[in-house]
Amino acid sequence: MATQDRSVVAFCCRECAYAAADATANARTSLPPTVRLILMPCTGRVSPHHLLSALAEGADGVMVAGCLEGQCHYREGNFNAIDRVKFVQRLLQSVGVEPDRARMFTMSAGEPPKFVAAVKEMDRIVRSLPPLERTAASAAAGVTAAAGPGAPMIVMGAA
Amino acid sequence: MPLTNRGREILSRVPGGSLQRTTGVGCEIVRHEELCVGCGKCATNCPSGASTRSDLFDVHQLLDAPAGSRRGALGDALRRVMKHEPDGPIEVPPRVTVLRTISYDDEQCLGCGTCARTCPAEAIEARPPKATAEPSAAAPRAEVGV
Numbered sequence: 001m002a003t004q005d006r007s008v009v010a011f012c013c014r015e016c017a018y019a020a021a022d023a024t025a026n027a028r029t030s031l032p033p034t035v036r037l038i039l040m041p042c043t044g045r046v047s048p049h050h051l052l053s054a055l056a057e058g059a060d061g062v063m064v065a066g067c068l069e070g071q072c073h074y075r076e077g078n079f080n081a082i083d084r085v086k087f088v089q090r091l092l093q094s095v096g097v098e099p100d101r102a103r104m105f106t107m108s109a110g111e112p113p114k115f116v117a118a119v120k121e122m123d124r125i126v127r128s129l130p131p132l133e134r135t136a137a138s139a140a141a142g143v144t145a146a147a148g149p150g151a152p153m154i155v156m157g158a159a
Numbered sequence: 160m161p162l163t164n165r166g167r168e169i170l171s172r173v174p175g176g177s178l179q180r181t182t183g184v185g186c187e188i189v190r191h192e193e194l195c196v197g198c199g200k201c202a203t204n205c206p207s208g209a210s211t212r213s214d215l216f217d218v219h220q221l222l223d224a225p226a227g228s229r230r231g232a233l234g235d236a237l238r239r240v241m242k243h244e245p246d247g248p249i250e251v252p253p254r255v256t257v258l259r260t261i262s263y264d265d266e267q268c269l270g271c272g273t274c275a276r277t278c279p280a281e282a283i284e285a286r287p288p289k290a291t292a293e294p295s296a297a298a299p300r301a302e303v304g305v
Contacts, residue, residue: 048258049233056236083252090249094218096242134239 006126008035009059010119011050013043015073017065019109024116031116032123042066043104044077051088051102056134061101061126065118068106078106100125101132170269186270186285190263193223194282196230197259201274201283209268210261214253217260218245 012018018039024031036059040046043066051062064085066078082104089099103125105118197220199212221237222245224230251259272285 048255049229049236052233052236052240056239080254083254086252087249087255087258091218091237092240094246094249095237095240095244097240132240133242137239 006034006060006123006131007058008032008061008063008119008122008126009054010035010037010122011040011043011046011062011064012037013066013072013078014039014041016067016071016109017043017105017107017115020065020107020112020115023109023112027112029112029116031119034123034126035119042072042074042077043081044072044074046081046084048084048088048091051085052091055092055097055101055132056137060129060132061103061122063103063105063118063122065105065107065115068108071108097132098129101129186272186275186287188263188268188270188272188274189284189286190261191282191284192220193225194228194280195220195261196280196282197257197261198279199256199259199261200277200279202261204273204277206271206273207267207269209264209266210274211264212259213262214251215248215260216251216258217248220260221258 010017012021018037021031021037043064046064051064054062064081066081067073069078069082072078085102085104088102092101093099103122105115105121107114107118197212197216202210202212205211218237221230221234224234226235248260270285275283275285
């Protein structure tokens with residue numbers, strides 16, 4: 001019961017972190033059940049909007065997992081992601097939310113243990129914090145937020 | 160007061176133009192901060208350095224952004240998780256390029272309307288000069304409907 005009431009959304013880059021997650025699954029290593037993986041082409045695709053929407057729609061923490069610094073397959077996507085996560089942390093801090101709810105991790109594709117460690121670390125952080133309180137979705141959002149815990153929805157705004 | 164050569168040249172052509180009164184090249188610049196996306200194009204194109212792209216971001220801009228815009232969606236998400244009103248401007252990391260507050264100095268503005276023409280979000284309005292100066296060629300083109 002207690003394991004299900006928090007959720008972490010992990011944005012993983014296809015080249016490194018998701019490959020590491022795949023290897024983890026192939027090795028039958030279990031991950032904390034709270035984490036939901038989302039495949040991204042590169043962590044440079046992650047915008048503050050993704051992270052904040054995930055938090056607003058039901059996640060208690062978000063993590064971005066990308067390539068090692070300097071080893072991004074698109075050259076500098078992970079540096080962009082690092083700064084965006086930093087920006088979201090400052091944004092959260094300025095409105096009174098714990099900045100640790102957004103974290104960036106880097107790893108290479110050949111390091112499944114590092115991926116597991118990152119997920120466990122995030123799980124530990126989220127567990128040590130109280131559940132994230134949210135106000136009801138505004139009428140304009142048009143999204144049913146009552147999908148239940150553990151089923152966060154990402155809704156992109158109209159471009 | 161930093162003025163480019165082009166700014167000086169424009170200023171010299173305006174009868175009675177002075178930096179203090181900024182009736183200069185003429186247009187009255189109206190900025191709609193809630194529509195601004197913070198790209199800084201106005202700052203890079205400004206001939207007189209009146210608009211500058213700062214390293215700070217005022218979080219209220221997100222909350223005030225109109226619904227349906229990208230910033231509005233971000234503000235919507237932030238409003239749902241926030242515990243209190245934003246503390247004040249936050250420092251923006253260098254690689255976050257768009258979520259910034261553009262500072263605008265009325266005193267240095269020549270009213271040339273370049274910012275209004277380059278603004279992709281149509282957040283800047285250049286109103287034609289009031290009766291005093293003759294209508295310059297740039298003024299009618301500079302007008303942006305918001």
